[in-house]
Amino acid sequence: MQDNESPTRENCDLEDPEEMFLWMFVALPGLKGAPMLLPTEYYRGVSKRLHELGARLVEEPTLKYQPPRSGDPHWITGMGQWVTLDTPDPVELTMRTVVQSLSQADRAAFEAELIRQATEGE
Structure with missing residues (x-):
């Protein structure tokens, strides 16, 4: 170990x-x-x-x-x-499955926040 x-x-x-x-x-x-x-x-x-x-x-x-x-x-x-x-092992979360589980509105808010943070300080 x-x-x-x-x-x-x-x-x-x-x-x-x-x-x-x-x-x-x-x-x-x-x-x-x-x-x-x-x-x-x-x-x-x-x-x-x-x-x-x-x-x-x-x-x-x-x-x-x-x-x-x-x-x-x-x-x-x-x-x-x-x-x-x-007992089945839980499905490992990936970024893809997390984003797919979001509503359309939450996806848009998530994308806007990513863009805001990526361009912050430019």
Whole structure:
């Protein structure tokens, strides 16, 4: 896992004791407003301790983590959510789909604002 990434099952090395359980500490029950309560390094130590005490991955998960999307409210501090495996992954928003979802009036206002900001200070 890279230092700038949030831990997920997919980006953690499940053979590394420090990462084996790390992804499980994201969006813990009762936690609001952030993916993890404490720094990742703390949870690396907890993961390693669990491994040292005999914990191992023996079953496949029944839940999957869906990180907050950039279009979600408070996506920077959002915690994402754990959902059942059959829950479809959300469609990633693109600028094209965002603009297409706007009414004609909002598109015109958006275009006018882009032009205003682009020509500001010329």
